Amino acid sequence: MNANAHQLPIITPASTNPANEIAKELTGRDYVSWSAISTFRQCPLKYRFRYVDGLPEESVSSALIFGTGIHSAVEQHYQAVLSGEEPPDVKRLMLAYRSAWLPHDPDAIQFGSTETRTSLDALASKMLTAFLNSPAASVQGRVLGVEEEIRGMLVDGVPDLYGRVDLLTEDSDSLVITDIKTSRGKWSAEQVEDSGEQLLLYSHLASEISPGKKIATRFLVLTKTKEPVVEEHTREVEPGNVKRTLAGVERVWRAISAGHFYPAPSTMSCASCGYREACRAWAG
Numbered sequence: 001m002n003a004n005a006h007q008l009p010i011i012t013p014a015s016t017n018p019a020n021e022i023a024k025e026l027t028g029r030d031y032v033s034w035s036a037i038s039t040f041r042q043c044p045l046k047y048r049f050r051y052v053d054g055l056p057e058e059s060v061s062s063a064l065i066f067g068t069g070i071h072s073a074v075e076q077h078y079q080a081v082l083s084g085e086e087p088p089d090v091k092r093l094m095l096a097y098r099s100a101w102l103p104h105d106p107d108a109i110q111f112g113s114t115e116t117r118t119s120l121d122a123l124a125s126k127m128l129t130a131f132l133n134s135p136a137a138s139v140q141g142r143v144l145g146v147e148e149e150i151r152g153m154l155v156d157g158v159p160d161l162y163g164r165v166d167l168l169t170e171d172s173d174s175l176v177i178t179d180i181k182t183s184r185g186k187w188s189a190e191q192v193e194d195s196g197e198q199l200l201l202y203s204h205l206a207s208e209i210s211p212g213k214k215i216a217t218r219f220l221v222l223t224k225t226k227e228p229v230v231e232e233h234t235r236e237v238e239p240g241n242v243k244r245t246l247a248g249v250e251r252v253w254r255a256i257s258a259g260h261f262y263p264a265p266s267t268m269s270c271a272s273c274g275y276r277e278a279c280r281a282w283a284g
């Protein structure tokens, strides 16, 4: 263990929140995740298929598996930093990336029109090389956790939020919560703004870790461009934004617990949806 790393406090134990029981009856899990909330916002029927009915997906997009693989590889790098070990080279990071493909039936993977598994593997190698050569590979301050579990009550009447923080670091005056992303291109200021809600909620829960410190959220974006680049977008948390996000989560949970499930077709969501047949068969 790195001398800089310290044992995190348990962020928030499972609360006695009565909404946890409602969530368990509905979905089998006594919490909600950000992924569940954003799935409902994308398409309420897709949420029902996945979280209430537990339907297996008919297909999975290559982009999802690719992103998971890059994520695992970058996390392995930071795990080595946390443990005080020599960071893995790109060959070892590629093993972590490849492991993301193993659980999937190759016939059920939906590739983009110009993609193959070989072309994606070559892109992954370029992206991970760019990451290792970027300033983001060296941590500013100290690493407190990688893939750190976080759980706690956000709002009365809403089940605990449960999630995993990709990277948690601390410097002399700030606690920084980092989310690792892959993207088709560089992020605009609007994308940073629009993607910040998950980290705002995690920052709300994490404020107990280092009382009195400022909390910042940070996106580490690896682009899937021909010449991949690694971008860092760091922002200080503004309390007004947390309040707005909490209000949104409360409305989503109200709709879920009231059973408001309906299809919300859109070109972007439906093209990569793994429930297209179940959706066509749905009659209300």
Ligand code: SF4
Residues within 6 Å of the ligand: 043, 045, 046, 263, 264, 265, 266, 269, 270, 273, 274, 275, 276, 279, 280
């Ligand atoms: S196919 Fe489209 S409308 Fe149907 S469940 Fe999937 S995302 Fe929703």
